[in-house]
Amino acid sequence: MRRISLYHLETLLWISRLGTFGAAAERLNTTQPGVSARIRELEHQIGFRLFERAGRTMALTVRGREFVRECEPLWTSIERTFLQSGRFEGASGIVRIGAGEIAAATCLPSFFTGLKADMPRVTLEMEIDLSHGLLQKLLSANCDLIFLAGPIVSPNIETVPIGAVDMMWIASPALGGQGFDGPCPTLWLLHRHSPIHGVARASLEAAGHGDATINSCNNVRSLIDIVLSGGGISFVPEIMARPHLDRGTLVRLRPDLDRTIPFHAAIRAQERDPLVRDIFARAAALEIAEIVPGR
Incomplete structure (x- = not known):
């Protein structure tokens, strides 16, 4: 029986979701050579190539695309099992959150406090930027969730309003x-x-x-x-x-x-990580103007 570790599947699926080995390495908090090594190990175990060079990038092969399609629901089921019943106390990993200064100064401090109480092993990394920069970071997978001002129109982004x-x-x-x-x-x-x-x-x-x-x-x-x-x-x-x-x-x-001016929380439309999805669902309950600094 072929021995495939969970981290092999996780690495493959993040490359498929984000588009590049480098972006997957960032998301998994490892190096690009480390990601490449995992894919070579996985290819050796399953007996066929998953990626082929396409110009300056690597693209999934025909069999690679089929393998990803078959593994996606399996990996989602595994993640949900680990994080079942909405209990995230044992969840771990790094979640990168971007925010505009206004959201960061108003509703987010108490939001982060609540997240850490429920998810003590999850590492939160927060970055402050303008809306334009936040959108670029989200689409390039340098952020998992962002809070920003203004209407957002993009088929690649899913949003929820958090007030005005x-x-x-x-x-x-x-x-x-x-x-x-x-x-x-x-x-x-x-x-x-x-x-x-x-x-x-x-x-x-x-x-x-x-x-x-x-x-x-x-x-x-x-x-x-x-x-x-x-x-x-x-x-x-x-x-x-x-x-x-x-x-x-x-x-x-x-x-x-x-x-x-309206404010929104946003994630990538193709986001499947249940932890990020859960945090996004919690963000939908926020009201940006409910906390006044200095009071």
Whole structure:
């Protein structure tokens, strides 16, 4: 009887899911030579080649595709058996999570605390980035789950809404009197790769300042600090500015120019890992605006 280890099947299926040996190595927290060695061992055991070179990449052979198709339900059944009845205390592995700064500063701290309580052996790796970068990381399998702003339209991504955030223009009290009605204000916005940038530009058009010079920064807290120092006005999440508004160190400008932007959790549409799927299902219960920093 041929002896095939579970890690051989896991390696093969992750290569099939992610497309490359390198991406599978990243997902399995090993090296690309290590992945190649596992595939050679598997091919030796089953007696036929699984991959063939196609230009600069490796592609599944005809028999390889059939083997993957037959093994997928078997591996899914094995994973579900290990993680049956929703009990993940014994689950292990590395789950890479990407988030925009707003989600990371609001609903995610308590979310991660709950995950670690239920999955103490799972390692969570979190990375902060703008929406554009998060989508690229998800599609390239450098993240398993992401939290980001804005509508997401892609057949390769599955999403769930996690609420919406109110965006508002703010200024220091010293500049608040001038606001949009004085000389052309010094404007600071999130970087253009953030969907919030486009929402802010549309708000500026409504204020009659569509041709204003825009300064940008990729960090909301830095934008707030710039405004606190009197360096200009900015378009930021109300939830992150609220403590300063309550203390009177910031003032709100033109409520009629406020906007709301939706947030989502997202995974790859072809994601089959039950652990990632479970975390994604938990994310669907989140409400991004329910926690206020500093309160």
